[in-house]
Amino acid sequence: MEEQDKLGRFEQSVMPHMDAAYNLARWLTGSDPDAQDLVQEAFLRAFKFFGGFRGGNSRAWLLRIVRNAFYDWVKQNRRGEEATPFDEELHGTVEERGAPDAVLLEKADREMLHKAIAELPVEFREILVLRELEGFSYKEIADVAAVPLGTVMSRLARAREHLRALLVARLEAK
Amino acid sequence: MSCKEAEEVIHGYLDSELDVVRSLAVEQHLKDCPGCGRAYRERQSLRTAIAGGALYFEAPKGLERRVRLVVRQAGRAGDRAEGRRWRWNWGWPGLMVPLTAAVLVMVLALPLVMRHAAEDRLAEEIASGHVRSLMVDHLTDVASSDQHTVKPWFDGKLDFAPPVNNLADHGFPLVGGRLDYVQGRPVAALVYQRNKHFINLFIWPASSSSNAAESVAVRQGYSQGYNLVHWNASGMTFWAVSDLNRAELEGFAQLIR
Numbered sequence: 538m539e540e541q542d543k544l545g546r547f548e549q550s551v552m553p554h555m556d557a558a559y560n561l562a563r564w565l566t567g568s569d570p571d572a573q574d575l576v577q578e579a580f581l582r583a584f585k586f587f588g589g590f591r592g593g594n595s596r597a598w599l600l601r602i603v604r605n606a607f608y609d610w611v612k613q614n615r616r617g618e619e620a621t622p623f624d625e626e627l628h629g630t631v632e633e634r635g636a637p638d639a640v641l642l643e644k645a646d647r648e649m650l651h652k653a654i655a656e657l658p659v660e661f662r663e664i665l666v667l668r669e670l671e672g673f674s675y676k677e678i679a680d681v682a683a684v685p686l687g688t689v690m691s692r693l694a695r696a697r698e699h700l701r702a703l704l705v706a707r708l709e710a711k
Numbered sequence: 712m713s714c715k716e717a718e719e720v721i722h723g724y725l726d727s728e729l730d731v732v733r734s735l736a737v738e739q740h741l742k743d744c745p746g747c748g749r750a751y752r753e754r755q756s757l758r759t760a761i762a763g764g765a766l767y768f769e770a771p772k773g774l775e776r777r778v779r780l781v782v783r784q785a786g787r788a789g790d791r792a793e794g795r796r797w798r799w800n801w802g803w804p805g806l807m808v809p810l811t812a813a814v815l816v817m818v819l820a821l822p823l824v825m826r827h828a829a830e831d832r833l834a835e836e837i838a839s840g841h842v843r844s845l846m847v848d849h850l851t852d853v854a855s856s857d858q859h860t861v862k863p864w865f866d867g868k869l870d871f872a873p874p875v876n877n878l879a880d881h882g883f884p885l886v887g888g889r890l891d892y893v894q895g896r897p898v899a900a901l902v903y904q905r906n907k908h909f910i911n912l913f914i915w916p917a918s919s920s921s922n923a924a925e926s927v928a929v930r931q932g933y934s935q936g937y938n939l940v941h942w943n944a945s946g947m948t949f950w951a952v953s954d955l956n957r958a959e960l961e962g963f964a965q966l967i968r
Contacts, residue, residue, distance in 0.1 A: 540786055540787075541786070543786065544782070544783065544786035547786075548779070548782075552775075552778075552779065552782075555770045555778065556767075556768075556769050556770050558770070559768060559771075560767050560768045560769070560770075563768040564768070569771070572768075573771070573777075576770070576774060576778060577774075577777060578849060580778045580782055581781060581782065581785060581843075584785055584786070585785070585892070609852075613852045613853065613854075614854075640756075642756045642760055643756050643760060646764075647764045647765050650760060650764040650766060651764070651766060665761075668726065669758065669762065669766075670761075670766060670767050674728065675723075675726065675728050690720075690722050690723050690726075693722055693726075694721075694722045697722065697754060697757060700757065701753070704757075704760075
């Protein structure tokens with residue numbers, strides 16, 4: 538009985554975030570089949586831990602599980618490069634801004650944007666996805682990405698600068 | 712507010728994450744300073760480009776159905792477990808009726824019946840674990856045929872050290888290992904291969920109460936179309952599960968023992 542109840546509540550409060558889970562998984566893994574497997578694994582974990590979920594933001598809660606499952610998966614199945622610890626400083630510098638790029642940037646199309654974001658280090662990718670695509674607040678991002686609130690803004694700033702630089706370089710080369 | 716200060720909080724401003732006082736200060740600065748104003752507009756246009764870029768990946772159609780199915784399966788497995796436990800709890804008082812002979816028989820038989828029921832449930836859980844390991848492309852957490860790689864991998868992940876042997880010489884090469892959950896506890900799952908068949912060997916410390924006594928008794932079974940072999944040895948409980956035929960699986964179990 539209890540288990541049926543749990544399933545019902547789970548389907549009502551967590552299942553609707555399928556798109557959010559898939560979107561994050563897709564951006565993190567970079568491939569559709571990997572993302573699908575990751576989502577399935579994350580939902581199974583979520584169901585297992587659902588008893589410990591104290592209510593509140595179920596989308597952020599689920600995305601944290603997706604993210605954790607992703608990093609476990611990287612550690613286990615993958616080449617080591619993405620598993621190396623992220624160095625804020627290393628990724629902290631980007632060349633000085635030059636001419637106004639506002640008009641130029643508006644010319645970036647979906648394909649170019651997609652490629653540029655996919656090339657960013659995974660820590661930048663996840664924070665951009667959470668902020669720009671999921672519309673999460675800094676507090677929610679801090680919860681999902683397990684970083685201090687203060688780090689969210691600085692990392693987001695760097696992520697955007699990197700993305701901007703990539704896009705500008707490509708748009709100018711066109 | 713200086714340009715440097717504005718630069719530090721500009722993303723917070725862009726994301727509406729600043730308090731009112733700082734937000735107004737930034738706004739004023741952007742009006743006063745053409746350079747910062749330009750930089751801000753540039754960032755806005757980046758956001759606009761992302762927002763309008765149709766970058767959100769929606770889940771493919773089949774995925775929700777697939778996930779719903781496996782979650783329901785997990786739910787049902789838990790439900791069956793609930794149901795059984797429930798029945799025993801009711802069974803006890805019912806069996807205590809003062810018919811001495813019956814009571815005596817029952818009391819002697821009940822632990823056996825209970826153990827069998829518990830074992831059935833466990834066998835189901837083991838078979839499900841096996842299926843899941845093959846289904847979600849999550850067969851191994853550590854993929855290695857080297858027992859000296861696989862064994863230390865479990866250090867710090869489990870509160871016991873599972874015995875790991877490579878049986879490649881006997882036609883059962885070690886594929887790797889994985890953490891799994893059985894009966895709510897983390898267990899070691901070793902993966903072996905026989906031709907095209909995978910064998911999951913689940914290992915965890917034997918509970919002292921239930922089956923330490925039958926330390927070498929071997930049980931064979933069949934659950935959800937998979938063969939299972941179960942035994943206890945040197946304080947550990949072992950469950951081997953595979954779609955391999957029973958004789959070969961039993962041969963595998965003998966090698967491990």
